Amino acid sequence: MISAGFLAILCLGVASAAPSHDYTLDAEWEQWKRSYEKIYSPEEEKQRRAVWEENMKMFKLHSGVNGLWINNVTIEMNEFGDRTGEEMRKMMNNSSVLTLRNGKHIQKRGNVPIPTTLDWRKEGYVTPVRSQGPCGVCWAFAVVGSLEGQLFRKTGKLIPLSVQNLVDCSRSFGTNGCIDGKPYGAFQYVKNNGGLEAEATYPYEAKVRLCRYRPERSVVTVSRVLGVPRTEAALMNALITHGPIIVSIDAAHESFDKYTGGIYHEPKCRSKTLNHSMLLVGFGYEGKESENRKYWLVKNSYGKRWGENGYMKIPRDQNNYCGIASCAMYPVL
Template sequence: MSAILIYTLRKNMALISTARGLIFLALLGIWASSQATCRTLHEPSSMLERHEQWMARYGRSYEDITEKEMRFQIFKRNVEYIESFNSVGNRPYKLSVNLFADQSNEEFQASHNGYKRTSNPTSSPVTAFRYENVTAVPSSIDWRKKGAVTPIKDQGTCGCCWAFSAVAAMEGITSITNGKSVSLSEQEVVDCDTSGEDQGCEGGLMDDAFKFIIQNKGLTTEENYPYKGVDGTCNKNKAASHAATIAGYEDVPANNEKELLKAVANQPVSVAIDASGSDFQFYSSGVFTGECGTELDHGVTAVGYGTAKDGTKYWLVKNSWGTSWGEEGYIRMKRDIDAKEGLCGIAMESSYPTA
């Protein structure tokens, strides 16, 4: 075989080998690209993508690029906080990236709380406490199971938690007394109870809401006077159609969880709490033990109590931030803590309507 022929064969073989290598590299690139595409579709690879997916999930949109960038930065900080919190394995409760994840804690407090703490609680008149002499209560109770709790509602960005708390307690005693569950109107309270401390979306007190309901001789139904989430003009015609009434209200002795337990054992009770912290904003599940003080700023309703599997005693609390927050709208808060005020001040200012 001539030298020229041998050279030509070797050159052709080299070209074939090079071509095979290039084909292999191309196929490898295609495979890697497909894997990256799969990760993009199923596993968010950046915080920007997570924000876009969160926006789609909760139907959130922004007016312009500047607002979107600001909201993204808040979202990023909140997600990092939530993930850092959850990374500690021995915590009794978890946080989640919920519908409030693009709001700063200050914004959230301003739009979702609204309880006006009594300026001088020691000067408040002492009311009767009908459960004072109760000596035995069940080890646990859940008024939802007894039909005394209506489905979770959502106050939106109106600071009328106080109205939702009072109405939920009234719905409870109405069901216990009459054997019928009826959803009553928070919007009637927001629109019509405006002559004193209660000022609709700008805040109020549960006790003052009870006073209004007594003077008004009752409340109409949610269906007749539906919730709008904004301050409105009182519709006196709708407000005159009473679906339920209360005879009065009583305050639970302050700073005493045992007395509060007696009341909750007998009916749902309006309670005020300090819900100002980020842990409360992003609470997802478990028994809440956490970061809160006693600067009462939110009205909710204690609808039961019990003991978790690990032995932790808790209050079962109905909130008004929709079902995507917490345990489908509820929170379990640690009970019997070593502080007379109770966790987040839950035992400081509580009351209930009477039939």
């Protein structure tokens, strides 16, 4: 991520004078704008260009050969190349995700056969990847994804559900629109208010508006929420027996922002610093099974051009890497 010192310098520079640009990067800048269909006002372009140049310099310094970061993880100057670290953090949860530890809300672990790989997308449980845009509602996309999976499990119908319904209406349950939110609070809203609408009747706008929920248009409700014990074995059990699971990880790193493929590796990742919610949809391994390159497959809400078509592989069975098992939960309809 960009350092606080750089951000301070950048702010001062913008306030005092137009940013100066490295004209040797003109061709790359224009190509990047075309690739990601970026259109700015003249003043905004000056500021975004300055941020992009700093990010590009850091990218070239750390990316190594062929865009490799560490351990064959690939990164690129993706669509977020014109955003500061602070702006990227605003797309995450600004505070630690609420952890369920009330005994009656803990999922009971059983013994189930463990397949070599699992991908709930292939079974019809997962809707296409969407983008949250500049609105910090990863929590809402994760909640909606888990509800979509459970609704499919119950009815055989895969219905995209409304993120905007949660953004607008769940603020009295511990969420704060585009600034912050916790999956458990969003579930409580759905439970207490009789349901959630579909995307078709309450489409996403990436901003907070007045609540327009109509109970007669609800397509899903929640009876309870179960937390998963803080072990990868328990997470595996829950994923196999119940379908896609909400997980939260430490994602406040430049390598996360620019991730494009491979099993993610970030030496600074911590298991107790949870700031980004995603949907766990499967697991597998790269290479030969004996090479122990095992991963969890998670769905993000940064659009299809981020990661592996919107997905990320996180190390599995490596001491709860990035906190993948620290705060997992799923709804019961």
